[in-house]
Amino acid sequence: MTDAPNDVTRAAQILKEHRESIDRLDAILVYTLGERFKHTQAVGKLKADHDLPPSDPAREEHQIARLEDLAKRADLDPDFAKKFLNFIIQEVIRHHKEHQA
Numbered sequence: 076m077t078d079a080p081n082d083v084t085r086a087a088q089i090l091k092e093h094r095e096s097i098d099r100l101d102a103i104l105v106y107t108l109g110e111r112f113k114h115t116q117a118v119g120k121l122k123a124d125h126d127l128p129p130s131d132p133a134r135e136e137h138q139i140a141r142l143e144d145l146a147k148r149a150d151l152d153p154d155f156a157k158k159f160l161n162f163i164i165q166e167v168i169r170h171h172k173e174h175q176a
């Protein structure tokens with residue numbers, strides 16, 4: 076079935092509004108990640124200064140469990156949330172190893 080011109084205009088408007096929301100949320104994600112990395116870089120320096128290991132598996136396990144719970148409440152796939160956090164943590168650990176090199 077072909078859309079009436081009004082339907083096309085309305086759909087275009089709805090698409091535009093969703094994309095504006097997506098752009099705003101992407102900006103929040105990027106700024107939030109930037110803030111997170113500022114803290115993890117400070118942790119990396121602290122660890123290097125005090126000869127502490129780059130990774131802390133017990134802390135990670137606790138974070139993953141917490142994030143899975145948050146994801147369920149936020150209607151986000153908990154497996155995706157887990158993969159996403161793991162991806163970020165691996166990058167943080169790489170930075171921490173660089174601090175210690």
Ligand SMILES: C=C(O[C@@H]1C=C(C(=O)O)C=C[C@H]1O)C(=O)O
Binds near residue numbers: 118131135163167171
């Ligand atoms: C930031 C830390 O270092 C590592 C990175 C973590 C993270 O990005 O959340 C968590 C645990 C550590 O493996 C930390 O120990 O708190």
